[in-house]
Amino acid sequence: MKKLRILSALITAVLVISFSAYAAPATIAPGQTGGNGNFIVIQNPPTDKAATFDKSYIISGYGKQGVNVYIYKLENGTYVKTDYSWTIGASGMFFKKINLTKGTNALICYAEDGGVSQSVYLQITYLGTDLTNKINDIRIGLDTLK
């Protein structure tokens, strides 16, 4: 009976550690190198930088079926996991609408499969809905990209 309990505890511990290792982290430090996975290709935006006059942006792409994808956003110097996440289905494609804040939105598309990860860095700037906002309120500078 005692051996059975120890065995059960060991199995549980292994499972917990495994899942913990595979779960996406709550935060990612800027400059932290992405994993060496190759699971997703981002189609929209076509490059790592984009700008829009809309409050939302649709990130699209394709990837390996079954891969989990999470969106991280830079806040106070750290990339924090947002509520946007999905699992790539049988079609291999994805498109997700995400809401933007005014100004530069520094994002990471984090794909994970079986403990291996891939990070794709994106920067989407919300320019506001009128020219005045664009000129007066929004400052797009290199310091916001750090």
Added chain:
Amino acid sequence: MKKETIKNIILTLLIVNCIQLTGQIWLNEKLWPEGYDFFEFTAQFPFLDGIMSVFKKVNGEGEISDATLSPNKVVINGGGARIISYDGTDTFTSALNLVVPCIKKIAAGENVATDNITVSQWQSMLRAKSIYINLGFETDGKNVGDIFGEPLGDLNKISGADSIIIYPELMLNCTYVCFKSTDSDYGVRYTLRGHSEQLTEFIKQHTEGQKNDHSFAFELRLDKDSQQEDWGQRLVTFDSDVLLSMDNLAVSDIEVKNVFHDTETLSKRADEILGAFGYKPSQIRKTVSQDGVVTYVENSATVKVSPDGMVEYTAIATDKGIKVADTKAQPSQIVNEVLEMAKKVISAADLEDTIVLKLRSPLNDTPVFSYTANFTRYFNGLPVIYNKNGATENYTLTAQFENGYIKSFKMMLQTLSVAEGKTAPKPVLDTINSFCETYNSNDKITVENILKCYYVENEGTYKTKWCIMYNGTVAVPK
């Protein structure tokens, strides 16, 4: 003249008439000209019509709406936000009303320029403030006016056009009207003076404050083939103009009822429907199968009326069909003939509904020997697609024209009404994934359209779903 003589004359005439009528029946000759209706003849004489109205058969007042050539949808692009409107809504009607004066001017030769445009120019206009009209079928310049419900003249540069963009260029105070046309590299653009302010105001009014919930496939770059990756290659791409919706709007459910409530009604109505094809029950052998299908077999054709509402006419050979033209006919003429037959069937089936049938076959003015006229029924602005014993049928009405004859005619009759509930279909990406899960092939497919529909079978209440159109077929994933 003696009474006896008069009696003899009358009797003789009756006997001769009887013999002559019998001769005509035996020789399979119709007793009166095509389209002759005794009751229409008597209607010209009010006194006679009053008497005959006692005997007049009263059929249903159901009819086909005049929206057969009405566009599939109108998309108002606000340069970010975008809304889709369907037939039957005020926005749809208002948008088309704005377009009509522009088309009239083009047909009258008042455009200041005409040129061809490329795909990137077409897509730039879709990204900006514009009105996009998806017709749902291909048409040529002569029939464009029919789409808008009035004669607008001949736009002779247009051929195989299935969509239109109206783009107001406010700064230059001009308007571009573009047709996606198979005649040119991608499209034909007509430039008109004016209209830009009115159009811009209309677009602003309808898109300001709206969300960006709809994207064309080219905007998301999902119309491009993917490279071979470590995990394989993506099988599904989209046509550039496929609109992918991310809204979660609930749409009314619909209730479906069979037209024929019992075998007696079916039998009676089947006899009336037979008349729509030019036959009389007394002329034809009638049988009823175990599953209730009423079948009429005649030397030249078979007519079947099923309990679920399916009406089928099939000629045994092309030249035994229903003659509508010499040998060739213009598709527009064929479409009109088929719709006339459909109207008679609807009336004979005693339907009271106004049925919206939209053409889904190419429409042009080049006479053809062979043509298939396909129509999809629309209800509440959405197409109705049928699940017939596991197979998906996109068309409510299909007729085959060959060498001057309607060789076959197939139409589904059902009564549709709005049900109490409302449902939002599952996300479009989930639908695409479900489709791929059951798609048993490694062949790449290009999705031609993905749209909300009602997928119906028998009687019951049905919620809206997404349907995927590819390679000329339709799939409605669970």
